[in-house]
Amino acid sequence: MKNPQFNYHRPGSLSEALALLDEHGDEAKVLAGGQSLLPVMALRLGRPEHLVDIGALAGLSNITAGPQGTTIQALVRHAAAERSTDIATHAPLVSAAMPHVGHRAIRTRGTVCGSIAHADPAAEMPAVCLAVDATMVAESVAGTREIVATDFFEGYLTTALRPNEILTEVRFPAWSATAGGTVVEISRRHGDYALLGLACLLDVTEGLIANAALSFFGAGGTPIRVAEAEQTLIGRPPNDETFAAAAKAVTEHLEPGSDIHASTNYRRHIAGVLTRRGLAEATSKIGVPA
Amino acid sequence: MAQQTSGLGFTGQRVKRVEDERLLIGEGTFVADIQPEGALHASFVRSPFPHANIRSINVAAARRHPGVAAVLTGAEVNAVTNKFVPFITMDGLYTPLYQAMSDTKVRHIGDPVAIVIAESRYIAEDAAELVEVDYDIVEGIGSIDRALDPSLPQLWEHADGNVLYDGTDTYGEVDTMFTLADRVVTETFTSHRQSNQPMETRGTLVEVDPVTGHLTIHAATQAPHFLKWAVAALTADQSAVSSLRQFIGKKDRRKAFAGAAKDFLKTNGEKMKKADSSGQTYQMKKEKGLLKAMSKMGLGLLAADDYPTVKSIDIGGGFGAKGPVAREDIAVVVAAQKLGKTVQWIEDRVENLADGGHAREEVFTLSLALNNDGTFKALKCDLILDGGAYPSFPISNAATKQLLKVYLPGPYDFKAYQIRGRIVASNKGKVVPYRGPWANECWVRERLIDKAAHELGRDPGDLRLQNMIGEDLPRAAMITGPTLDETNSTKKTLQRAIEMIDYDQLAIDKAEAERRNHRIGLGIASYLEAAPGPPNFGDSVSPGTDMFLFEDGRATVEADGKIVVYTSQSPHGQSHQTTYKQVTADEFGVAMEDVEVVWGNTDRTQFSLLGTGGSRGGPLGAGVLRMTSRQVRQSVVREAANMLEASVGDIVIENGNIHVAGVPSRGITYADVAAKVASTKGVKDGPVFEEELKYEGVGNGGWSVATHVAWVDVDLDTGQVTIPRYLVVEDCGPIINPGIVDGQVRGGVAQGIGAVFYENAYYDEEANLQASTYMDYLVPTAMEIPRIEIEHMETLTDGENDARGTGEGGMIGTPAALTNAVSDALGIEVNEQYLPPARILELAGVIEPD
Amino acid sequence: MTAVPIGETLDVSLTVNGATVSVDIDPRRSLADVIREEIGLTGTHLGCEHGVCGACTILLDGEPARSCLMLAAQAEGTAITTIEGLATNGEMHPVQQAMHEAMSFQCAFCSPGFMMSTIALLDDNPNPSEKEIREELSGNLCRCTGYESIVEGVETAVKIMGPTR
Structure with a gap:
């Protein structure tokens, strides 16, 4: 289990990095934290011809968070996001996801944007992005474009990012003061990829749910929002009965896969359980920073 | 002899590990x-298919790859090595013969077909990808059901289908008992x-002496001496005739062999008479090539001028998997010999998950005949073991089957018992001994007892007590033969465990859990383990087995007074160095740092077939060092008595001070005595006192026993199980x-716990391995394993080395206790x-299954 | 801008246990392999090489990291600490002393990773609860002990080092 050969590039600037990607196209891979890419390479399941190591680039490690929204740049590690009180205040769903991402030694190296760009369907961050309608900022030599989460996650480990683009930042919209959110999941062992998980939020005004998001991971090739279940929540009070109705809608509409760890029926069942648990927890977090 | 040393009392203490x-x-x-410096690195080309014939293999591109020293195909390695021949034979058992690598057919994912040697493991892996193998795919056998289906392809041409063994053992009037029982x-x-x-x-590192060709093999092995033998035998690359000629021509070898044979016969003559040769006869009949393979190997061993030196210093765990000789070890030796260079192979985790050793894929149909008052009458079992593709060497799962046969009745009283056992071949990685290889005897028996208790409306603990051998139900032996004595204190562990269960609290907890949509359950399991067991244990397994069960120990005092003991154990986490220092230091009456323990170097330690395994390190490994050290001490004391002009009986040793009782100020040291003897003998260094002993344990027992109790909490929303309490009441003396x-x-x-809730080396029906990385083979973490409460009982006997083994038991009781607890929790x-x-x-x- | 074509090597400089080290390596080599084979510090172990077992955990600029999941090239300019860097003047680090006292390990193959994770934990949280200890250590696999003795080792370290930092 040793990495295959590759041409190693350590660009000195983002523009150099983008030029390299433009030159090598889909023969190149961006190396940031490497926590997803390197095991794939060691197992020789992936063998990029060119590796563009952006880890040392300056100016890509900033977190900007405020009432207008939160921006996390390409080289912000999970550990930094986990520790950020600004993120806890202004993008609490991101903070809620962090403890679930692997183990600490993984979080100290892995990057938030890397996790999003890798788009593992069982990972937390893509589902969080989908839940809050995050915007992915992709840069290439041709310029910058913004991709909304609903367009970004296209399939299993596949995103709208083009081979010559780097996900330079992810932007989370302003967090409503009346919203609460959480990330809940079931995994075989602590720290494993989830068998199935849920990033959810509720916005409650005058005792009724005004807005809701139920974004599942581990339920298909991409993170999945269950609009039918979200609709059942709107205009209802946040209570067990409401949540049970949403859970029922979730189990009716979700069609997760099966593998050696869990069956489709199991995943569908716990999707309902997590809907109830997640919504109750999200409600309890309204007005409480993560 | 009366207590001669103060013994500083290390034995029995929680001494920190050296x-x-x-x-x-x-x-x-x-x-x-x-x-x-300059070591080369090996990587294997392995089959990606469960079952296939090899049409051709092309290594040209790999050989040309820069940095590659050699690429050897399976055929090239096999041409200069011998077949692994069966070590355990039984009437009706066909054990397939196989070689270090596969050359015409592959039988499981990961089956090695070529070895690449290069400057680095990176380059070796690059080149391994350049090897082109043309496979003709055959249908794979991925389950016991498929192995039993005669219409499916068979793995071994000389076998009858994929069933390699089918035999029945009967004890007592089983059918009558089944008829009479309620x-x-x-x-x-x-x-x-x-x-x-x-x-x-x-992992293996092979060094070749450029002048003599002598091999030094550094290996992660539980049995260094057996590896030494196996390498010598399997790489004896010449015909039996020339080996024989060579052997006859060498007077020294002949003499040494005759001496060893004579010694062996002297010790084992009686045992050999009992040994059953029907298994060999059966195997010969099935495989005409066996005799040739055996003589080539055996005579090659005799003719060899020089055996390899095997060294194992630190080993990162084994649990049985590092006992067998790896096929890869032999291939690495061949590569090193061909190149005349040092070659290292460090298995990676993907290789290890595919072929580093699997265990326990077994199906049992178990029937218990009993009366309505709860009295057990008889037990019947139909057992099928999946042996995977290649039997492990030397201990194949034929041994597991035999051990299951002996252990299945456990600590209970049965009037009759019958077991049919079958071993099947499948296209899966090899099956190796894994910590209590027979552990499922406990699982199925204890599970069935719970089922019987439920049917009778009895408390499971109570039904066990009614039928368990103990003071109120004494039996001299298990129905399968092994003698029982007071060390079979299983019933006492059960009684103690029941006392420690708070049934009132359990009822409260169960009710509280239901309110959370959880279910709480309790499960009990008891077992006994021969560790080392009574003298007739080996015979009960297979007559003659006990020939190889002795442990050899050597103790010396060197010319400078240093005490050095030698063990043929191969520790890999069991802390032998610490415990052997404790025992030896007490026997000599010195501090632990005055003792050196030598292990893991076959040039310096005594032969042992088994090395470390079978819970032997405590009772036999420490036992023989204690006995041997005592003999040496007595020689030292005799000499000291002369020096002090006192009688032997008046000499005492306190903290290394050898003196006449009552006059410690006029004492002498081991160094003084050793110096005196050294000067008399005219030697400057090395041992001046030494003894070597073979040892098989004491008494009629040697049972290590326990009762496990598990409390489980099942979340009916998610199916997740936690273990709020886990209790082991054990007695290892x-x-x-x-x-x-x-x-x-x-x-x-x-x-x-891992086995029941997390780990599964899962294959599909076609034998495609699904758990090929640590993302899918789930070793539990600190979050999944609870605190484990242990209650020790320490039954003592008159025997001196009364310690019983404890390495395996933990794993034997756990699946039974946990699945009984889950059954109780769910009411199923x-x-x-x-x-x-x-x-x-x-x-x-x-939920419904998909 | 650094570019290393296939077959060529890269100079990497880093600080290892306080000493500056320069190695000239194939850039595909993992940090773990370079620590073990080039720098000669074999106390860092490789158990799975795909980031699950944690045996290869080191401290990278004070934070725990899997050295099997990093290219050595990515460690350019960083300061790393391995198990060999813990003892000072021949005296074990308090975490090592604690693990010895608690008889934490058996084969000890996993021990370097556990001790590095423990140091990182206690650095952040000098007085962790049992649950916090178990959570933090759940990124390290041990096959011998059942973890209880390792948890006790961490608790012993807290006693030796004091509950505040």
Whole structure:
């Protein structure tokens, strides 16, 4: 289990990095934290011809968070996001996801944007992005474009990012003061990829749910929002009965896969359980920073 | 003899580990840590298919790859090596013969077909990808059901289908008892494939002396002496005739052999007479080539001028997986010999998960005949073991089958017993001994007893007490033969365990759990283990087995007074260095630092077939060193008595001070006595006192026993199970070091928890391995394993080396206790061992299977 | 801008246990392999090489990291600490002393990773609860002990080092 050969590039600037990607196209891979890419390479399941190591680039490690929204740049590690009180205040769903991402030694190296760009369907961050309608900022030599989460996650480990683009930042919209959110999941062992998980939020005004998001991971090739279940929540009070109705809608509409760890029926069942648990927890977090 | 040393009393104390002094600071010497200048690195080309014929193999591109020293195909390696021949034979058992690599046919994913040697492992892996193998795919056998289907392809041409053994053993009037009994309780139990998974994978480094050709093999092996033998025998590359000629021409070898044979016959003559040769006859009949293979190997061994030196310093766990000789070891030796260079192979985790050793894929149909008052009458079992593709060498799962046969009745009283056992071949990685290889005897028996208790409306603990051998139900032997004595204190552990269960609290907790949509359950399991067992244990397994069960120990005092003891054990986590120092220091009456323990170098230690395994390190390994040290001490005391002009009986030793009782100020030291003897003998260094002993344990017992109790909490929303309490009441006799015994018990329980809730070396029906990385083979973490409560009982006997083994027990009781607890929690009869959350919810009726 | 074509090597400089080290390596080599084979510090172990077992955990600029999941090239300019860097003047680090006292390990192959994770934990949280200890250590696999003795080792370290930092 040793990495295959590759041409190693350590660009000195983002523009150099983008030029390299433009030159090598889909023969190149961006190396940031490497926590997803390197095991794939060691197992020789992936063998990029060119590796563009952006880890040392300056100016890509900033977190900007405020009432207008939160921006996390390409080289912000999970550990930094986990520790950020600004993120806890202004993008609490991101903070809620962090403890679930692997183990600490993984979080100290892995990057938030890397996790999003890798788009593992069982990972937390893509589902969080989908839940809050995050915007992915992709840069290439041709310029910058913004991709909304609903367009970004296209399939299993596949995103709208083009081979010559780097996900330079992810932007989370302003967090409503009346919203609460959480990330809940079931995994075989602590720290494993989830068998199935849920990033959810509720916005409650005058005792009724005004807005809701139920974004599942581990339920298909991409993170999945269950609009039918979200609709059942709107205009209802946040209570067990409401949540049970949403859970029922979730189990009716979700069609997760099966593998050696869990069956489709199991995943569908716990999707309902997590809907109830997640919504109750999200409600309890309204007005409480993560 | 009366107590001669004060014994500083290390034995029995929680003495901290001396191994830590190097291991905790990063200065251990594991095989991958040995990195001689210029060593080459091996990588294997392995089959991606479960079952296929090899049409052709092309290594040209790999050989041309820069940095590659050699690429050897399976055929090239096999041409210069011998077949692995069966070590364990039984009437009706066909054991396939195989070689270091596969050349015409592959039989499991990961089956090695070529070896690449290069400057680095990176380059070796690059080149391995350039090897082109043309496979003709054959249907794979991925389950026991498919192995039993005669219409499917067979793995071995000389076998009858894929069933390699089918035999029945009967004790007493089984059919009569089944007819007379009030009722029969029957269940079919299925256990899944598990893997030992030591944190250090396998590994071998072979050095070739440029002048003499002598091999030094550094290996992560539990049995260095057997590896030495196996390498010599399997690489004896010449015809039997020329080996014989060579042997006859060498007077020294002949003399040495005759001497060894004479010694062996002297010790084992009686045992050999009992040994049953029907197994060999059967095997010969099935495979005409066996005699040729055996003589080539055996005579090659005799003719060899020089055996390899095997060294194993630090080993990162084994749990049985590092006992067998790896096929890869032989291929690496061949490569090193061909190149005349040092070659290292460090198995990676993907290789290890595919072929580092699996275990316990077994199906049992078990029937218990009993009366309505709860009295057990007889037991019947139909057992099928999946042996995987290649039998492990030397201990194949034929031994597991035999051990299961002996252990299945456990500590209970039965009037009759019958077991039919079958071993099947499948296209899966090889099956190796794994910590209590026979452990499923406990699982199926204890599970069935619970089922019987439920049917009778009895308390499971109470039904066990009624039928368990003990003071109120004395039996001199198990129905399968082994003698029982007071060391079979299983019933006492059960009684103590029941006292420690708070049934009132349990009822409260159960009710409270239901309000959370959880279910709480309690499960009990008891077992006994021969560790080392009575003298007739080996015979009960297979007549003649006990020839190889002795442990050899050597103790010396060197010219400078240093005490050095030699063990043929090969520790890999069991802290032998610490415990052997404790025992030896007490026997000599010195401090632990005055004792050196030598292990893991076949040039310096005595032969042992088994090395470390079978819970032998405490009772036999420490036992023989105690006995041997005592003899040496007595010689020292005789000499000291002369020097002090006193009689032997007046000499005492206190903290290394050898003196006449009452006059410590006029004492002398081991160094003084050794110096005197050295000068008399005219030697400057090396041993001046020494003794070597062979030892097989004492008394009629040697039983290590326990009762496990598990409390489980099942979340009916998610199927997740936690273990709020886990109790082990165990009796391994007098404990040498409680810190180490507790660690062994807890480690075993943890593996049992892993087996039930997390780990599955899963293959599909076609034998495609699905758990090929640590993302899919789930070794439990600190979050999954609870604190484990241990109660020690320490039954003592008159025997002197009364310590009983404790390495395996933890894993034997756990699956039974846990599945009984889950059955209790869910109010159902669990008959499968693997219970991931999805399965729990299916069993609970919360979800349907897909 | 650094570019290393296939077959060529890269100079990497880093600080290891306080000493500056320069190695000239194939850039595909993992940090773990370089620590073990080039720098000669074999106390860092490789158990799975795909980031699950944690045996290869080191401290990178004070934070725990899997050295099997990093290219050595990515460690350019960083300061790393391995198990060999813990003892000072021949005296074990308090975490090592604690693990010895608690008889934490058996084969100890996993021990370097556990001790590095423990140091990182206690650095952040000098007085962790049992649950916090178990959570933090759940990124390290041990096959021998059942973990209880390792948890006790961490608790012993807290006693030796004091509950505040």
